[in-house]
Amino acid sequence: MLPKPQRLTKEKDFERVYKKGEFFAQDFLMGKMLKNNLNVTRFGIVVGVKISKKATKRNRVKRRLREAVRLKLKDIKKGFDVVIMVRPEIADKDYHEIDAAVTKLLRKAALL
RNA sequence: CAAGUGGACUAGAUGAUCGCCCCCGCGUAAUGGGGGGAGGAAAGUCCGAACACCCUUUGUUCUUCAUGGCAAACCAUUAGCGAACAAAGAAGUGGGUGCUGGGUAAUUCCCAGCGGUCCUGCAGUAAUGUAGGGUUAGGGAAAGUGCCACAGAGACUAUACUAGCUUAUAGCUCGUAGCUUUAGGCAAAAGGUGAAAAGUAUGAGGAUGUAUCUCGAGAUGCUACCUCGUUUCCUCCCGGGUGACUGGGAUGGAUGGCAAACCCCACCUGGUGCAAGACCAAACAAUGGUUGGUUGCUUGACCCCUCAAGUAAUCGAGGGGCUAGAUAGAUGAUCAUCUGAAAAAACAGAAUUCGGCUUAUGGUCCACUUGGGCC
RNA sequence: GGGCGGCUAGCUCAAUUGGUUAGAGCGUCUCGGUGACAUCGAGAAGGUCACAAGUUCGAGUCUUGUGCCGCCCA
Numbered sequence: 119m120l121p122k123p124q125r126l127t128k129e130k131d132f133e134r135v136y137k138k139g140e141f142f143a144q145d146f147l148m149g150k151m152l153k154n155n156l157n158v159t160r161f162g163i164v165v166g167v168k169i170s171k172k173a174t175k176r177n178r179v180k181r182r183l184r185e186a187v188r189l190k191l192k193d194i195k196k197g198f199d200v201v202i203m204v205r206p207e208i209a210d211k212d213y214h215e216i217d218a219a220v221t222k223l224l225r226k227a228a229l230l
Numbered sequence: 231c232a233a234g235u236g237g238a239c240u241a242g243a244u245g246a247u248c249g250c251c252c253c254c255g256c257g258u259a260a261u262g263g264g265g266g267g268a269g270g271a272a273a274g275u276c277c278g279a280a281c282a283c284c285c286u287u288u289g290u291u292c293u294u295c296a297u298g299g300c301a302a303a304c305c306a307u308u309a310g311c312g313a314a315c316a317a318a319g320a321a322g323u324g325g326g327u328g329c330u331g332g333g334u335a336a337u338u339c340c341c342a343g344c345g346g347u348c349c350u351g352c353a354g355u356a357a358u359g360u361a362g363g364g365u366u367a368g369g370g371a372a373a374g375u376g377c378c379a380c381a382g383a384g385a386c387u388a389u390a391c392u393a394g395c396u397u398a399u400a401g402c403u404c405g406u407a408g409c410u411u412u413a414g415g416c417a418a419a420a421g422g423u424g425a426a427a428a429g430u431a432u433g434a435g436g437a438u439g440u441a442u443c444u445c446g447a448g449a450u451g452c453u454a455c456c457u458c459g460u461u462u463c464c465u466c467c468c469g470g471g472u473g474a475c476u477g478g479g480a481u482g483g484a485u486g487g488c489a490a491a492c493c494c495c496a497c498c499u500g501g502u503g504c505a506a507g508a509c510c511a512a513a514c515a516a517u518g519g520u521u522g523g524u525u526g527c528u529u530g531a532c533c534c535c536u537c538a539a540g541u542a543a544u545c546g547a548g549g550g551g552c553u554a555g556a557u558a559g560a561u562g563a564u565c566a567u568c569u570g571a572a573a574a575a576a577c578a579g580a581a582u583u584c585g586g587c588u589u590a591u592g593g594u595c596c597a598c599u600u601g602g603g604c605c
Numbered sequence: 606g607g608g609c610g611g612c613u614a615g616c617u618c619a620a621u622u623g624g625u626u627a628g629a630g631c632g633u634c635u636c637g638g639u640g641a642c643a644u645c646g647a648g649a650a651g652g653u654c655a656c657a658a659g660u661u662c663g664a665g666u667c668u669u670g671u672g673c674c675g676c677c678c679a
Contacts, residue, residue, distance in 0.1 A: 119250035119560065127558055162558065173273090174578050185563045188249065212574085213564070 120188055126162030126199055135162070135201045144223040146205040151227055154199045159229070161187055162201045169206050179204065182213050186220040195229050 126132065139150030154160065163183050165176045183202060202223075208216065224230040 119562070121250085125558075129558080132558075164558085172578070177579060181562055185249080188563090217564095 120161060120184055120191070124158055124160050124191065126160045126201065131160075131199060132162055132201060135199050139199075139201065140227075142223070142227045144226050145219045146207040146211070147219050147223045148203040148205070149200055149223060149227060150203075151198050151200045151229070153197055155197070157196055159191075159194055159196050159198045159200065162199075163187075164201060164203045166203075169204060170209050175209060179208055179216075182216050183220065185213070186217040189217075190221070190224065190230065193230055194224065198229065200227075200229070 126135075135150050135152045139152040142149050142151070161184075163180055165180050165183075167176075169179060170176055183204070187202075211219075221230070
């Protein structure tokens with residue numbers, strides 16, 4: 119799990135990133151990012167019902183994504199709000215594939 | 231051995247690294263230390279309750295009018311039978327339940343029983359009875375309405391097509407007799423239709439009628455009606471049972487099915503739901519809505535053990551235990567080893583709480599049923 | 606968390622208050638027609654009425670349970 123200050127929690131924060139954020143994508147991952155004028159980078163992870171109707175599978179995907187992001191936190195540039203979204207193919211991927219995709223995604227966004 | 235049904239138990243272990251949530255009367259300048267951290271279904275939301283607020287009624291107590299002064303502000307309301315506390319839910323538009331007794335906070339749930347029904351065995355000529363097992367939404371059809379397709383003559387006010395008897399009429403014929411046409415009446419035992427044919431069924435004997443077969447007579451099958459025996463249901467009487475029901479007897483009687491068709495009867499039911507509600511702050515003249523936060527939030531119809539009551543569901547007493555409480559939402563990720571056929575081993579993620587029901591599902595064990603093999 | 610609705614042919618929809626063999630349009634296939642195609646004409650195939658159980662003589666229709674899809678409430 120991410121430390122609490124580095125989570126995106128408020129509905130309004132998500133709305134702001136959705137409307138004004140810069141879009142990028144890689145494989146089965148998508149993201150939007152926006153400067154937040156803080157000295158930390160905050161992450162929000164969105165896994166919708168379309169990924170799977172089973173709550174257990176969605177939770178598994180979210181945990182793996184968070185873990186992949188958490189292990190890279192100290193190398194990530196500070197001062198952004200990032201929302202990560204997923205496509206349905208992620209349901210069959212194991213942790214190592216997700217980890218590799220997250221690395222490529224963050225490099226593409228120039229956060230890493 | 232295989233399959234099915236029912237029941238009980240279980241839901242990987244250990245270690246390493248990196249993390250998250252809650253608690254601590256452990257501790258610090260800070261870093262830290264310790265403890266706890268998803269399910270049997272957490273699911274579906276099909277029921278029931280707790281709890282909260284609102285509505286109505288009643289009772290008790292307190293007060294005799296606090297804020298504000300009728301509106302420029304996003305919306306609504308704003309001067310009155312006021313406020314607080316407690317108890318109750320009358321009426322039944324409507325909704326729900328429906329054999330009996332018990333359990334429970336309560337139920338459409340659970341337990342035990344009664345009746346029906348199905349299967350197997352036994353008894354009997356048969357109807358039927360009886361033992362075991364399964365299953366059962368099971369009040370009322372002599373309160374009323376409605377429906378019963380197709381087929382069939384007729385389908386609940388029964389009914390006359392074929393065959394039969396009979397009256398009238400007209401025709402053929404020499405003819406009072408015979409045959410035929412048309413109209414009406416009688417009769418429900420035969421034929422054929424259907425889920426059902428008019429309403430208890432069945433056996434024996436008599437009797438009547440009829441169909442088929444062969445040489446007139448006989449044989450076989452069905453049979454109105456009568457007698458006797460057994461039997462279903464209704465009514466009444468006497469027993470048994472808390473009761474649903476049931477045993478015996480009597481004279482009298484015979485009422486088609488469908489209420490998961492309308493309906494009738496009996497009983498239950500005020501409404502909304504933690505997105506309930508409460509508090510703090512912001513804004514407003516005030517209150518509410520609104521926005522942000524706190525709370526409600528986990529000690530509870532709780533769990534475990536022993537003894538007692540009860541056929542059981544369940545419950546009484548004693549002892550012990552504390553077992554998630556999040557809020558973009560924790561309870562994890564990766565690797566290694568072990569058990570294992572397989573650890574990528576199923577189904578699946580708490581959101582106010584609890585009790586049921588239903589559905590999904592890996593493994594182990596037990597009981598029963600069916601089938602096969604061996605002795 | 607709470608509330609509500611739907612499911613019939615490949616697609617879009619019917620089925621008259623339980624009744625005989627579930628229909629229509631589009632689409633598909635075959636034949637005709639054309640040098641070939643379209644339009645057109647003729648014909649045919651295609652349904653576990655979402656699934657299961659029950660009530661009934663009889664169920665797409667009634668009852669109950671299940672599954673799937675969708676909508677509403679901050």
